[in-house]
Structure formats: C-alpha cells, structure tokens
Amino acid sequence: MDTGTHLVMGVTLGGLATLSPEVSHDPKLSTTLLVTTIIGSQLPDIDTILKLRNNAKYIKHHRGITHSIPAVITWTILLSVCMSLIENRSNFGFYLFWSFLAVSVHVYVDLFNAYGTQALRPISKRWIAFGIISTFDPIIFAMHAIGVPFVLFHIFPGAVCVMIYIIMIIYYMFRLYEKRKVIQLVKKQIDHVDHVFIMPSLKYTHYHIVATTKTHHHVGKMKFRKLKIHDVFERTPLPVNDDIKAALKDENIKSFLAFSPVYIWRFSSVKGYNELRLIDLRYKTETYYPFVAVAKFDDSHHIISSFTGWIFSERKLQKKLVTEK
Structure with missing residues (x-):
C-alpha cells in the first residue's frame, strides 16, 4: 500500500488498542501506543531511502529484506524497547504486541497488490503478490481516514475501528472473488x-x-x-551473445530481471552502439510501457550506460542514460 494508507491504518490500529480497559483508562499509555502503531506501520518502508542511491538498488530491495520475517521481528523488538524506555513504565508487553501487529499488518496488506513483497525471506526469496488491490485503494484509504478523528478525539475508538477492520476483511474477500472471476473470463477468451x-x-x-x-x-x-x-x-528467450552476457552482469539489468516476471526484449543498433531494452508488460499506460531497463554497448561489448525504472518519454530515458553511468 501507499504511505498515506499505511499511516491511517497505523492510527486505526492505535484505536483498536483502546479495547483493552487498561489502555482506555490510561490516556498516556493510549497516546504512546498510538504513536507506536503509527511508527510501526511505517517502519518496513524504511528501504525507500535506497532511492537516494539509485533506482537499481531501490527496485531490487524495496519490499525485500525490510518486509521479511527477520525484519518483522527486528522492527518489533526495537520499537517496543524504544517506546518502553520513553514511557519509563512496565508496559513492555503492550508495546511488544502492538508493535508486532502494526509491522505485521503493513507487510500483510502489501502482499495483496501487484508489487508484492518477499515476506517469506529467508525461507524463500520468491515475490508474493496476490494482485487483488491497487497500491493505492481509495476505498481502503477512505475507510481508515474516516476512523482517524474517532481515534484522535476518543469517540468510541475501539468499536469504530473494529467495524472498520471487519468491513475491510469483507472488502478483501470480495476483491479476491473478483480476481478469480477475472481469471476465468480471461481463460475463456484466450x-x-x-x-x-x-x-x-x-x-x-x-x-x-x-x-x-x-x-x-x-x-x-x-x-x-x-x-x-x-x-x-x-515470447522469445534472450539471445546468447557477448552483449547479453555483459548485460546480465549489470546492476540495472539484474534488478529488472529480479523484479519483472513478464517482459519482452528489444535489441537494436543505433548511432554506432548496440542497445538492449527490457520492457515490463504489467504497467502499460494508454500509450506507453513505462517500466524498462536499458543497456547501451560499445563495439567491444562494454556497457556505456544503463538504467532501470519508470520512464514516460523517450527523451527522458535518453537523459537518464547519459547521467546514470
């Protein structure tokens, strides 16, 4: 899901914490648990900082190790310890539970869009993507956004948030049913x-x-x-030649191939150099396939420049190829 949806879900998880009488009767504990669930709902996306390095690192690792089993355990323990020290009281059990829930819910809901996560690492590096929810779903966002004022102003926060999550579960079940119908219709036509x-x-x-x-x-x-x-x-496999062998060692090409399960390739000679272009077919706009990986080669089969990422015009792509290497 997007950052905004994870944020409002963090708030509603904090609302669920008030179902405990000990929490509902302790304003300070209620507030710190709310802060805990908000932070926990954002922690797995800390890998967004990889964008500052380059697209290849971000694409290869986003929703990878930071959404894995060891990461969920690590985020839970770190956040629980920090919040317990800040409050300076013996409520570690509360923080442990709600930290774990906030981090786990973040990873769990990310499984349901087309991007997916590597949530089973280190058991498996396979990307799990159920493809039933858009990365930003306005219905899910609206449901949780409606609950935010109830939580912040302490207006039956527990009951309201229980209703929100029950409705959300029903909505997910409906979307799963719709996906199955879509697959059946596709198989009937093709x-x-x-x-x-x-x-x-x-x-x-x-x-x-x-x-x-x-x-x-x-x-x-x-x-x-x-x-x-x-x-x-x-469908044609990549050819075997010196340019392709060099490309398969390039960080941008490797990141694309690790992320993209369905793509086509184009190999061409342009203005004195060879170019390999990989095009992900999943993200077509009305007129363009924006997620690509490109490598340019000289006559000695060395890579002159390469790039992977989302590009919406050829002019911008060529600018990126000049600056990336």
Missing part, C-alpha cells in the same frame, strides 16, 4: 493460458491484464468484466 497477471486500478471494475501462453504475451484491459486485448507479443 486459449491455453499459462498464467494471468492482474494489476488492479483505482476503479475496482478495471484491471490491467497480461495473459501468457507458451508462445505469446497478451496485454489488455478488463472493464466491467469485458476484456479488450491491446497488444500481443511473441
């Missing part, structure tokens, strides 16, 4: 589908679809359960 990648949009009736068969990628949109295919690409 023969011999191996896998269907679903990217929900801000409108819960609209989905971006990539359906793969053994021979082709089918890219389209589903609106009100009607599928329209916009592009069809042949």
